Amino acid sequence: MKRVAIAGSSGSIGTQTIDVVLAEPDAYKVTALAVASASDVIIEQARRLSPDVVVVTNEEARRRVEVALPGVQVTGTLTDVVDVADVVINGVVGFAGLSVTLETLRKGRTLGLANKESLIAAGPIVQPLRATPGAQLVPVDSEHCALHQCLRSSMRPHTEVSRLVLTASGGPFRGRSAESLVGVTVQEALAHPTWKMGPKITIDSSTLMNKGLEVIEAHELYGTSYDNIDVVVHPQSVVHSMVEFTDGSTIAQLSMPDMRLPIGYALGYPDRIATPFGKIDWTTLARLDFEPPNREVFPCLDLAYEAGRRGGTAPAALSGANEVIVEAFLSGAIVWTDIARLLTRVLDRFSHTIPHTVDDVLDADTQGRRLAQEELAQ
Numbered sequence: 001m002k003r004v005a006i007a008g009s010s011g012s013i014g015t016q017t018i019d020v021v022l023a024e025p026d027a028y029k030v031t032a033l034a035v036a037s038a039s040d041v042i043i044e045q046a047r048r049l050s051p052d053v054v055v056v057t058n059e060e061a062r063r064r065v066e067v068a069l070p071g072v073q074v075t076g077t078l079t080d081v082v083d084v085a086d087v088v089i090n091g092v093v094g095f096a097g098l099s100v101t102l103e104t105l106r107k108g109r110t111l112g113l114a115n116k117e118s119l120i121a122a123g124p125i126v127q128p129l130r131a132t133p134g135a136q137l138v139p140v141d142s143e144h145c146a147l148h149q150c151l152r153s154s155m156r157p158h159t160e161v162s163r164l165v166l167t168a169s170g171g172p173f174r175g176r177s178a179e180s181l182v183g184v185t186v187q188e189a190l191a192h193p194t195w196k197m198g199p200k201i202t203i204d205s206s207t208l209m210n211k212g213l214e215v216i217e218a219h220e221l222y223g224t225s226y227d228n229i230d231v232v233v234h235p236q237s238v239v240h241s242m243v244e245f246t247d248g249s250t251i252a253q254l255s256m257p258d259m260r261l262p263i264g265y266a267l268g269y270p271d272r273i274a275t276p277f278g279k280i281d282w283t284t285l286a287r288l289d290f291e292p293p294n295r296e297v298f299p300c301l302d303l304a305y306e307a308g309r310r311g312g313t314a315p316a317a318l319s320g321a322n323e324v325i326v327e328a329f330l331s332g333a334i335v336w337t338d339i340a341r342l343l344t345r346v347l348d349r350f351s352h353t354i355p356h357t358v359d360d361v362l363d364a365d366t367q368g369r370r371l372a373q374e375e376l377a378q
């Protein structure tokens with residue numbers, strides 16, 4: 001029986017992780033749950049799943065949960081989920097997930113990483129921890145899970161792989177002109193055509209920043225140079241990514257869009273779970289289309305490439321600034337086209353350095369957020 005901790009249990013990844021665990025109750029048991037402030041959700045989940053530890057980082061919400069769950073260990077420290085688990089699914093959104101990533105690897109556990117921001121911002125700090133005995137990082141992002149599966153087909157990935165190709169659905173604004181995007185509403189940007197996700201990543205998908213961040217994530221996970229990571233738009237989201245090999249072969253991973261598959265892959269790794277999610281019905285799958293991304297209409301993609309190529313603290317600053325600017329868009333303070341415009345200015349103004357400690361990464365994140373606030377204030 002594998003013990004599973006879910007950080008971010010009230011979110012899209014968190015609730016789908018519970019679905020997967022409940023599909024195989026003899027193989028998996030939830031031992032820890034964590035949220036920021038969603039007290040009603042975590043109380044209901046805890047009553048249903050009987051975890052050993054419940055974490056609520058918001059103090060006021062935590063007091064409500066303590067009263068509702070007498071006899072359960074309720075704490076305010078996110079990393080408390082790690083000790084009671086064999087596998088930790090990190091489904092926290094944003095930079096807040098970093099502590100879970102670091103602690104899980106430090107303790108030599110399996111990390112199912114959905115929280116891409118922590119790897120993107122703190123790659124140089126996270127990388128050495130992957131060598132901790134027992135530690136495993138299994139990506140939960142569907143694209144990186146696909147790459148992970150394709151790379152397993154190679155005995156010598158370091159010499160045989162020529163290119164990683166990430167697929168992108170193109171988001172709700174695929175095919176639109178720059179002019180037509182000036183007045184789009186928050187609701188339109190949140191209407192993702194193939195995936196149902198939390199608001200931050202959904203807006204990132206509409207700007208292609210999500211794909212850009214995933215390029216950085218792929219570089220960090222697999223050590224592939226930026227020149228050998230490409231993006232192709234594939235609106236059906238059935239091919240989740242591909243690996244091209246030196247002999248011209250391309251191996252792809254296909255399934256219908258369903259995040260429970262990559263979550264189950266991380267829970268089961270190195271074995272596969274027995275429950276199918278996203279199985280393809282070949283009698284109804286009519287077509288698979290591919291097209292290049294429009295880099296002029298979606299400049300966030302190349303902003304992320306640029307931050308990745310600069311390296312050091314540049315991805316942390318970009319990621320922090322992006323969180324602030326997306327929040328401003330969601331609250332109606334700016335229009336959609338401002339997102340890329342303001343992020344370009346932040347990246348122009350930011351001078352990157354090489355981070356040696358978590359504090360260096362935190363500083364870069366803070367600086368990125370501050371520059372974003374300054375740009376917003378103008």
Ligand SMILES: NC(=O)c1ccc[n+]([C@@H]2O[C@H](COP(=O)([O-])OP(=O)(O)OC[C@H]3O[C@@H](n4cnc5c(N)ncnc54)[C@H](OP(=O)(O)O)[C@@H]3O)[C@@H](O)[C@H]2O)c1
Pocket residue numbers: 007008009010011012013014034035036037038039057078090091092093094096114115116117140141142195196197198199200201259
């Ligand atoms: N959703 C997807 O299909 C998908 C796919 C690939 C990758 N991802 C990545 O997975 C991560 C989660 O995405 P999501 O769509 O599941 O987000 P979401 O639905 O917005 O859920 C976010 C979760 O994080 C928790 N959280 C936020 N700040 C926290 C803090 N300081 N301490 C503890 N918990 C905190 C939230 O708790 P409260 O509810 O209390 O705020 C919630 O449980 C993101 O990094 C995203 O990029 C998601």
